[in-house]
Amino acid sequence: MNYLRIVIVGGGIAGLAAAIALREGDREITILEQSSISQEIGATISLQPNASKIVEQRWGLESRLKELGSMVDEAFEVYNLDGERQMRIPLLTKDKYGAERMMYHRADLFQALKERATSSAFPGRPASIRTSSRVVSCDCEKGIVELVNGQVLSADVIIGADGIKSTIRQSILGEDVIAHPTGLSAYRMMLPTEGLAKETDFRSIINPYEGRTLMVIGRDRRLIMGPARNGTIYSIVALVPDESMHEDSANTSWVTKGDHSKMMKIFADFPAWTKKPLQLAKGSALGLWQLRDLDPLRTWCRERAILIGDAAHAMLPTQGQGASQAIEDAEALGAFYDAFENSAMADIPDGVAQINKAIFRCRYDRATMIQAYSRQAAKPAVESGDHRVKMNPAEFMDYNCSYDGARDWEKRQNQQLAF
Ligand SMILES: Cc1cc2nc3c(=O)[nH]c(=O)nc-3n(C[C@H](O)[C@H](O)[C@H](O)COP(=O)(O)OP(=O)(O)OC[C@H]3O[C@@H](n4cnc5c(N)ncnc54)[C@H](O)[C@@H]3O)c2cc1C
Incomplete structure (x- = not known):
């Protein structure tokens, strides 16, 4: 059996998550990262239940992240300029959404994802990370990326996880869309x-x-x-x-x-x-x-290449969903490419292109909706001179958090269409 050769451009949260989701069998996964070291900035990050469920439960990183100091976010409290509490939303979400909202140091989440993607202690072939490897162009039809030093790599699937200033986005869209x-x-x-x-x-x-x-x-x-x-x-x-x-x-x-x-x-x-x-x-x-x-893109994929994470749908941090959506994208890659090599799709010349389109169809509406919510939530929350908070952050919670993976979402979408 010929296992897929996969190149992931970008070694941030989206790229590492994609490698975890796709490391099955003997697939050869290479992550190309432009920076000279593979690390995250010093800041905190929270994952919503829709994503913490994937990272901690499906990918089994709960105990490793706990060891590194993860914390459950138990409540969201809103205060006005007088310092008075206006609202307290209890966030213990496990009963309702199947997972908690988690708080991490970004470097710790990054470290746990990196280990999970590259260690031989987990099932599948470990991914390899090549640092100082800036990709400057991508041929989506042929499955070729070129590095800044002129080196060329070929792959069956190319994943553009190269962030908000993505190079792969330009190759997929045929135009430069800037954030x-x-x-x-x-x-x-x-x-x-x-x-x-x-x-x-x-x-x-x-x-x-x-x-x-x-x-x-x-x-x-x-x-x-x-x-x-x-x-x-x-x-x-x-x-x-x-x-x-x-x-x-x-x-x-x-x-x-x-x-x-x-x-x-x-x-x-x-x-x-x-x-x-x-x-x-x-x-x-x-x-x-x-x-x-970013404004919603016309597409995220072209032939062998597909965008995920900020490269596809960079959004404001007002709902803490940017990385969470990147993790959902990665899980979707894993779900749609699951057992690809054994399936009839593997024999179809454009099997990879069809899977990429199916992933895009499954993910686009949801990520675009959350992108729009994040913009909306950034609008000034109180009228001038009025200290009462009018925005209700609980409004979007159900849509964001009621998620159980790409295949389940696809089923729910199809059921809605049937009515
Ligand atoms: C202030 C702030 C707070 C936030 N808080 C949260 C939060 O609490 N929860 C949450 O879910 N999200 C949050 N986000 C959003 C979240 O940080 C991003 O959505 C997420 O990090 C995107 O990950 P990514 O891997 O897609 O992109 P990036 O993290 O940008 O990673 C892209 C990687 O690709 C590499 N790269 C780029 N171009 C190339 C190239 N040509 N060749 C090779 N490598 C390349 C880059 O060096 C980088 O390592 C926040 C964002 C901000 C700004």
Whole structure:
């Protein structure tokens, strides 16, 4: 039997997840990563039940992630500018959705996924990661990618997991579709709990040892806060309008170094208990990300190549679904290519192209809907001068979290069409 040879362009969360989902039998999986080291940035990330179910249960990473300090996110609390709690949504979701919403350090999630993709301790042939391997072009019909050093690799399937500035997207669409600024930027901070405990009203509202996500909402700014690594670190994402980015206009990067005093000015009218941790971020690496997203693409696939993750549907982080959708994409690859080599599809000349189209059909509406929700949720949440929160984050929860893998979703879609 000829097992598939698969090239995955991009070794981020989407690329590693795709390798896990596809490592079956003796498939040869090569991940090409442009950076010289394979690692993630220092920040926290949460996976919603739709994705934590896949990572922790299907791929069996629950105990490894727990060892690395994963935390269950037990509640989502929304506060107004007076520091009063407006809403508390209990998030213990296992009974309803079959899994919890989980909080991780990004580097830990990345590490666990990398081990699962590349270690020989798991079923299937381990994937190999080639760093310093920037792909510059892809022939989707022939299944060929070219690296910046001129080296050429061929494959039966090419997966474009190369993020928001994807090269493979251009090859698939035949045009350059770029991600546009969304009008929002995000400061990101990670504080050691030790420092926080000394300086703040520790354990009053902010308690890093409790798995809770806090959101404080002003008219056009908001703070999203939560712990990771068993409460030893506390993360803050501060969303601000782009004009607050104070970015050098000649700077074309989407990530700049944040100016701490400017950030403090922007959040001057926020409650005192939020300003103390913001103050502590002084002197730490303060990044300022310009947030961009994509309009829905016309397609994600062409012949042997298919896009997943941010390359296909980059979205705003307002619902914490970007990586979660990348993981759903990866699971879909595994489900649709399951036993491909033994199936009738393997004998059809364009069998791979047909499977790629089927994956796209299954995934597109859902990912596009969640992309749209994420944009909608970014709209100013309160009217000027009115401190009451009007947005209800629970609204989208059911759609997002009631998910049990691509094949189940496909069945549900077909049942809906039948009525
Ligand atoms: C502030 C913020 C907070 C967020 N919080 C959450 C959250 O809580 N939960 C959540 O689910 N999502 C969250 N997200 C979204 C999430 O981070 C992304 O959706 C996710 O990381 C996308 O993964 P990816 O692998 O598709 O892309 P990336 O992480 O961008 O990985 C792409 C990889 O491809 C490589 N690459 C690029 N081009 C090439 C090339 N030509 N050749 C070879 N390699 C290449 C890159 O070096 C990179 O390693 C957040 C995003 C932001 C900005």
